[in-house]
Each structure stands twice: as C-alpha cells, then as structure tokens.
Amino acid sequence: MFSRTFKLPFRPLGIPLSLDLSFLVVLPLLAFLIGSQLTLYLRLFQIEPAPWLLEGATPYLLGLLAAVGLFLSVLLHELGHAMAAQAYGVRTREITLWLLGGVAQLEAIPRARGAEAVIAIAGPIVSFLLSGLSALSRGLVEGAVGQFLLGYLAFINLSLALFNLLPALPLDGGRILRSLLALYRPYLEATQTAVAVSKVLAFALGLLGLLIGNLFMLLVAFFVYMAASAEAEQSILSRTLEGLRVGDLMTREVSTVPPGLSVAQLLDKMMQERHVGYPVVEEGRLLGLISLEDLRGATPQTRVLERMRPPAQIGPEAEALAALQRMAQEGFSRLVVVDEAGNLVGILSKTDLLRALQLRSARMTLVGGLDRSAGDG
Template sequence: MPDSTPRTRPPGMLKVGTIAGSDVLVSSSWFLVAGLIAVIVAPVVDEAQPGLGGWKYVAGLAFAVILYLSVLLHEASHALAARHFGFPVSSITLHFLGGMTAIEGEARKPRQEFFIAVVGPLTSILVGAVALGLRPVTPEGLLLMAVEGLAGANLLVGVLNLVPGLPLDGGRVLKALVWRLTGNAHRGTIVAGWGGRLTAAAVLFWPAVQEPVLGTEPDILDFVLAFVIAAFLWSGSSAAMASARLRSRLPHLVARQLARRTLAVPSDLPLAEAVRRAHDARAGSIVTVTASGMPEGIVSEAAVQATPEERRPWVAVSAVSRSLQDGLRLPADLAGEELVMAISRTPAAEYLLVEPDGSVVGVLATADVDRAFRDSAH
C-alpha cells in the first residue's frame, strides 16, 4: 500500500506529481536552468525556424521541459529498480544539475547496488538511441531540432553517468564491482569516492584543453560550468567517503554488549529506595514493573539526577520514568546500522532491550552508544 503519511518538503520545492507512489519535486533552481537553456537554445531555434521573434525563447523553454522529462525517465528507472528490490523511494527531485532519487535504505547486496545504479544511464542511452533512430523520418524545423537535441543530450548524459566515480551512477557501479570482488561495501565506496575526486579534477581542468581537443575556445560560461560541476562531484564523493568511514565503525555497536544491568521495582516505590536498591545491586538502570512483573516504564537517569536527594523519599519512582511506548522496546541482538536506525526512529535517552520471548536483558542508554561509537574510532 502507498504511504498515506504527508511528507514534508524542503523549502523551494514544488510537487508536480507522483511516480509509483513517489513524489516528483522540482527545485526552484530548475527554473533558473530552464531559463538559461531557453537563452542558449534560442539562436539554434532561430536557425531551425526563422522569423519566430520572441517566440524562439518560448520554444527554447519547451525544449528545456522536454529535456528534463527525459531526466525524469532516468530517475524514475532508478526508483522502479529500487522498489523492485524492496526499498521505499520517498521522492524524485529535478534540480539545477539534473535529478536525484531519494531511496530509503542501503543496498544489501552488490547485485542490488549494481542494477539500481546502472538502469539510469541505460535508460538515458535508450532514450537517446530512440531519438537518434527517429531523426531520419523527422521533418525539418523545430521538431528535428528537438529530436537531435534530445538524442545528443541523452547519449551524453548516459555515457557521462557511467564514469566510475561517485556521486555519478558509474561510481555506484564501480562500488558494486569492488564490493563483489572484496566483500566489503565500505571499501567499494572509498574506491568509487576517489574515482569521483579524480573526475572532479578532470572536469575542473577541462576548459584548459577544450580548444586543442574540440577546436573551440572556452568562454566564461565554460569555466563557470566546469567549476560548478567539479564542486558538485568533489563534495558528493567526499561526503560518500566520510559516510563510508562512519559506517565501517557501526558493526562494533552491539546492543546486547552495551546493555546496563537493570533493577525491576514497583512503580509506587519511593525514588530514594529504588536508587538505594539499584546501588546495592550494582545496577545501572531501573525499570518499573506491574504487579504481575511486566515492564511498564524506564526510569530516566537525567530525571533522577535532577531530583534533589531530600525530595527523593517523597517521590514515587513512576514520576521520573517514561512509559514503554512503541519504539522503546528493542531486540537485544540489534547491531550496527540496524541499531542506529532503530534509535533514530524513536529518539530517547534509554531503551529496554528484550529477548525474542519478551524477557528483559537490560537497558540501553543512548549515551553509552555514543561513547562506544567514539571509542571505536581509536
């Protein structure tokens, strides 16, 4: 069933529809690039269809829309492939540099990473090939100009996206191949990240070799575009590498190993007595239970520390406990990314760790998880 929960959108985003249950968003930056394309294409429109006057800019804008519809096809193919493997896709965004598909979760196998990544460039190449095949039967004029432009742009986008460097699709393909060969997804990301950095450097220096290679002298727009694209590639690859280094430390986080010994007390017990019993039992946490012994709340360490000692004999332990709502009971065997995601879904200071049969293992404190994560870096 599609998710009926309203999704919050970042500022500057306009929803224009849905594809397979995923919101299609257009960034405000798209209107800037659409106007830029209209201005750049206007002379070509004038040559293909003379005498249009100011309408040549409207034709150029129409071409920009057609071009981004092909970008939408590219991103939609990523979304459909991700959904095929069971990954939710929250949105598809069209922006200044193309598009982005927001896939929730990470590929669990190299094969999934490979197919989700490669289907986008292959879709662009297919669109370009179809447009190229229509060229001989397309009449002269604006229609031919649009078909030729669509063919060239999609073939270029498809091929360039296969360049083996993150954040390009080719970088994810390279990551999948390295992952397959080494069995290490994080190593694949690091290799593909360096590929992205090398690609960024090549793009930055492209205007310097443009004239010898293409025979055309670079103008100021060429330098600006080279800088923008290089900055995008460098920041994207660097972010992916930083994320991989963080994720490589996550397997060291095992909920069971971080569990604090827990003391069970009735909810009406005075806080002072509960603290005394926990100290005698060398327990690092307190859980309130019903008369039948079922856990019903976790005592907040912060709330206990904030309660003056002279008031503790007169305060019931239930007054400083948090009821065990959904998300505060976690399986004791959670580890790595699954543990972090479970904590992220329901932010809290403490969680009750339980066995599959419901028996209590202990309490997991977020502070202990943070400390273990920092220690794993050393």
C-alpha cells in the same frame, strides 16, 4: 544533502517522490538559459526556425518545456535504478529531484557480488534508450517545435548517460568502479580506492571549470568531492556496525519516572542523578519522554504527565546503523528502545554507538594488522 523537500501527491512505481527547494530555483533558471540559447540549439539540430519562434516569450516557453523534459528524463533515469534494485529485493525509500538532477535513496546496497554495478548501470541504460527513442521520433514529427524538443531530449539524455558514467562517486560510474573492484578486493578497500579516484576527478573538473570560467562545472566538482568523502564515511560506518542490533548496544538499566511525579520532584531527581531526561513509564509501559527543556514555564506542582512528549523510540531488533542514521537525520541524542508490546527495555544513546564504533574499529585494525603480519611471516 537536502535542506527542504516537498512531497508530490503521486508515486511512480509506488515510490515516494519529492522536490528539493533548489529544484524550484533551477527550473526557471534552466528555462531561461535554454530560451536564451534557442538559436544555437536550432542550428545544432539543423532546424530552420520560423520567425515567431524567436519572438517575445516564445523561446522561454520552449525553454520551460525542454527543462521539464530534462527533469522527467532524470526521473526515468532514477526509476531505472529503482527497478534494478527491486530485482535484488531492495526497496527504494524515495526519489528526490534537486539542483543537480535526481537521487534514488535505496534502503541498502545489495551484498551480492556485482549487484551494485547492475543497479548503477540501469540508470545510464534508460538514458541511452530515451536518447535513441527521441532521435528516432524526430523523423516522424514535423514542425520546428517538435523537432526542437525531441532533438533536445536526444541530446540531453545522451549527455546525462555519459556524464553519469564518469568513474566518480556518487555518480553511477563511481558505483560501477567500486563494484568491479569489490569483486576481488574487500568492499571497504574498494570504496577507498573509488573515493580516491573520485577526488582526483573532482579536482580535475574544478580546475577545468576555473580555467574556462564555468560555474556549473565548479559546482559539480565541489558536489562530487563532498559526496565522495561522505560515501567513504558511510562505508566505514556500515562495515563497522555491520551485524550489530540496537539490542546489542542499548543500556538496559534505565532510570525512569512515573507520570504523576511533580516538576519539583523531577528537578530533585535530575540534580541527584545528573540526568536531564527520563522516559515516563507506568507499570513497565512507556508513555512518553520528559527532559529539562520540557519544563520551561511549568510550576513546581505541575505533573510530568502534563509536560511529557512522545518519545523517539525504536525496536531492539533494528540495525545499529539505522539507529545512528535516524539520530543524525532527526537530531536525536538518544532513542528509547521498546518491545512489540510497547514496554521499555532499554535506551540507546549516541555514546553507546560511538563506543561500539571505537571498539570495533580498533578490533578490525588489530585483526588486519595480525593478518598482514601472518602474511609477511
């Protein structure tokens, strides 16, 4: 989802915080839009503006303050999710602020019945509370600037809460819908229903945005549609690979090379075995990885030790789904499997994972068909 992110030096509640590159574009744009419509906001919040508020760069400075307040509100919204997840023993890997708000990346979705709905509703509850607190604080503040900023925060947090309650994945409302459906239906079936609802809603939002000429609504509709499709794929992967560990799928018989092997000898081995990459092992211990692309510019006498690189490695007890996600995120086609002592015990390739997916999918389909046939009988 995120093309490039920048880590921030502080960690709210110990959670890493990142800014996507799109955030740096949308923040000044949002400040400009708010500043350009300052007169409309002042009228909406029933504020009598002083002439200086509408002069020069002042409206855009106020717009920048309001935009920063919006993203701080989004951050608190995501921290609400993180705190609710923590109550179920689920850690939040990272919170990322980007073009359309924020995303709290949880390590997993709790399997407890209704847990996803509790975690999902926590964000809108925080936004409702921020809206109410901002509205109440307006009565204690004098001055047009304070009245405007608090009025904007009350309005935008209420909008944020209501928008996120739309029943579309990956919005909070879609997660609540899926969690409630999963109370009496299989999780995968509940996901498929929630995804179907999400796509219908995305189509409706896109059509409305097209009719009224709202580019932002079209962008949100596109995001919801694509994210709902990704959610469906992720759920299928999660359920299909559920319970499988790397050690269950890895190839245990691995061809290796010693660090003292020459490039000429390595090329001969590659030709004979039709492999383009090997773990570099000495006395059973993994030292590195060597592949055909690492040999560019090397002489025939160069030793493997001089050209090898650190391997992408994983433990045999790691979940198969986590291995697949890591391959996708980091662009690896295989992971070297090592035990706690650093000894090579196997290798896991995308082919191993895809084969497991195909076999388990076929088995689930067959079992499902048998169950339905038994029910019909």
